Amino acid sequence: MDIGQIFVDLAKGSGFAQLGAQWQNAVMIILACFFLYLGIKKKFEPLLLVGIAFGILLTNLPQASEADLIFHPEWWTGDEAIANGVNYLNVLQHGGLLDILYIGVKTGVYPCLIFIGVGAMTDFGPMIANPKSLLLGAAAQLGIFTAFILAIVFGFTPAQAASIGIIGGADGPTAIWLTKSLAPELLAAIAIAAYSYMALIPIIQPPIMRLLTTKKERAIKMDQLREVSKSEKIVFPIMVTIFCCLLLPSVAPLLGCLMFGNLLKECGVTERLSDTAQNALMNIVTLFLGISVGATAQGASFLSFDTIKIVVLGLVAFSLSTAGGLLFGKLMCWATKGKINPLIGAAGVSAVPMAARVAHVEGLKANPSNYLLMHAMGPNVAGVIGSAVSAGILMAVFG
Amino acid sequence: MLSAVEKVTIGESFALAGVSMSIIMAVLACIMLLIYLMSAVFKFMEKRNPEFKAKMDAFFSKKSEKTEEIAPAAEENKEYVTARGSCGNIVLNNVTEREAAMIMAIVADKMQTPLNELRFKSIKKID
Structure with missing residues (x-):
């Protein structure tokens, strides 16, 4: 028995030796640790970024054999999968943990379930009180199509x-929902870019706000919103679902789930379901979504020039969406003779409630007695509807 | 669903972007009009029948029934206003609902306790 050879074989079979041969995986592990740092220390969308980062870590750690692999990207985005569709039987029989969890991403179940939770947490009251804010939510989709x-x-x-453009909607679940169908090979890069920019809203948006508005405009105080009755809040999700799904059937999965979640919250007789949607369901799906999306970021495919282009285009999309909302806000400010503060237009980029908070803080800086939060919540939730509609249109055209 | 588009020229991409933005604007403008219409209908109904709002709220929400039980007590002492809330009721004495909300938020923040775990019985302005 050659003891030395045993050690040599053990060393060759170890993950460290394989990492040396696959430098991309080593880089991805470092990148995963960096994302974990951003999520844990800097609190950049930690609920998702920590999961995504850990998914990246798991999928890039070398395994001893094919059977040990935790995720098989070729089963999902390989030539055979593209030509003949995904072999779900094979996935269920031989797949790793993350393969099984990824079924929810591939079928679009997770983003829709998250939208039920988002709907259950959203108060459409400010938007119903000021329906004009819907136009701001629409204008803030400008970045999606410019980036496209x-x-x-x-x-x-x-x-x-189309998948890259949707980053401008600043809506992670929508970006994942569209990308899993249109460009699954870019899913990890787009999801990471979308969530990173959402986390960076307080850094990205204020300079654009100050650039495109005057101090006088930012200081505008808006009239208090009217009270919205319970009945209006209940009728709204039903009405929007019927109208939008008849007009654009492709938006039904996202918008339908968003409105369903909202109805659970508002109808007053399904408190337990609303509570589950807001907490348990949302947390479980977020857990599965984060880790399985992260698993798609394998070194060989992720480390490419395309990823850098996606990151840059995502930033452009996001910035232009903010600019679109602001410019439309300025237009409305002019049309209403100074009754609308243009800052609330920037909140039209979804990312509830972070974008509304940023608009509020900028308004406070210009005028310490200016409370824009509730006014900004209108365009903010309108942006969620706007980005879902945008995704529906892009899905209808390119799906 | 339209047939999948394989290739798009830059000119076509501009046209597609313009059309898509117009559709989004149109869809959200329609929702805006629907909301205005819905509000107008509710206002009209309230005008015709002042009790309509209370009836509708009671019909949709179980909580409204509880509020109705409390209503006679509130009527006895009209200077007290009962705040709307998700859990129980709070008596507001010479303070607006906005001020009360602010006070509750400050107390919750100072106590480092979620607002829904605190119970306020009354908020009174001391002159």
């Missing part, structure tokens, strides 16, 4: 360009 054009210019396919 730029992505086409940069050589992405139309489906990939």
Whole structure:
């Protein structure tokens, strides 16, 4: 027996030796640790970023054999999967843990379940009280389509360009829902970019706000919103679901779930379900979504120039969405003779309630007695509807 | 569903972006009009029948029934206003609902306790 050879074989079979051969995986492990740092220490969307980062870590750690793999990306985005569809029987029989969890992403179940939770946590009252804020939510989708054009210019396919553009909607579940269908190969990069920019709203938005508005505009105090009755709050989700799903059936999964969650909250007779949607369901799905999306970020495919382009285009999309909302806010300010503070337009980029908070804080800086939070919540929740509608349109065209 | 688009020129991408933005604007503008319509209907009904709002709220919400039970007590002492809340009721004495909400938020913050775990019985302005 050659003891030395045994040690050599053990060393060759270890993960460290494999890491040496696959430098991309080593880089991804470092990147995962960096994301964990951002999530834990800097609190950048920690609920999702920690899960995504840990998914990246798990999927890039070398395994002894094919059977030990925790995730098989080729089963989902390989040539055979694209040509013949995913073999779910094979996934269920031989898949790793993350393969099984990824079924929820691939089928679009997780983003929709998250939207039920988001709906259950959202108060559409400020938007119903000031319906004009819906237009701000629509204007703040500008970045999606500008980034789409730029992505086409940069050589992405139309489906990939649509998925990159949706980062501008600042809505993580919507971005994942669209990308899993149109460009699953870019899912990790797009999800990470979308959630990172959502976390960076307090850094990205204020300079754009100050650039596009005057101090006088930022100091505008808005009239107090009217009280919205319970009946209006109950009728609203039902009405929007019927109207939007008849008009654009492709938005039904996202918008339907959002409105269903909201109805659970508002109808007053399903408190237990509303509580579950807001807490237990939301937490469980967030857990599964984060870790399985992270698992798609394997070194060989993730470390490419395309990822850098996606990150840059995502920032452009996000910034232009903010600018679109602000400019439309300025237009409304002019049209109403100074009754609308343009800052609330910037909240039209979804990302509830962070974007509304940023608009509020900027308003406070310009005028310490200016309380814009509730006014900004209108465009903010309108932005959620706007980005869901945008995703529905892109899905209808490129799906 | 439309057929999947394989290739898009830059010119087409501009056109597509313009059309898509217009559709989004139109859809959200329609929702806006629907909300205005809904509000107008509710206002009209309230105008015709002042008890309509209370009836509708009672119909939709179990909580409204509880409020009705409390209502006679509130009527006895009209200077007390009962705040709307998700858990129980609070008596507001010479303070507006907005001020009360602010006070409750400050107390919760100072005590480092979630607001829904605190119980306020009354808030009174001391002159």
